[in-house]
Amino acid sequence: MNHSIHSADRATHLKVVVVALVAGILVAGFGIAARTNVDYSQTAQSTHVIKAGKPVVVTSSATSEIR
Secondary structure, eight states: OOOOOOSSSSSHHHHHHHEEEEEEHHHHHHHHHHHOOOOOOOGGGGEEEEEEEEOOOOOOOOOOOOO
C-alpha cells in the first residue's frame, strides 16, 4: 500500500479520483434531495412586506469612564 501520493502508481491515482467523484456525486445528490420540499408559491412577486415598528431608545447608566 502506498502511503504517499507522490510514489503512488497509476491505479492508486485512479482509485483516488473515483472515490472523490463518487463522494462529490453523493454530496450533490444529498443537497438536491434536501431542497425538494421548497415552497414554490413564494416567488419574488409574492414576498411579504415587513414594516418597521416604532423606534426604541436604549440607554445605560452603567458605562465606565476612562480618564
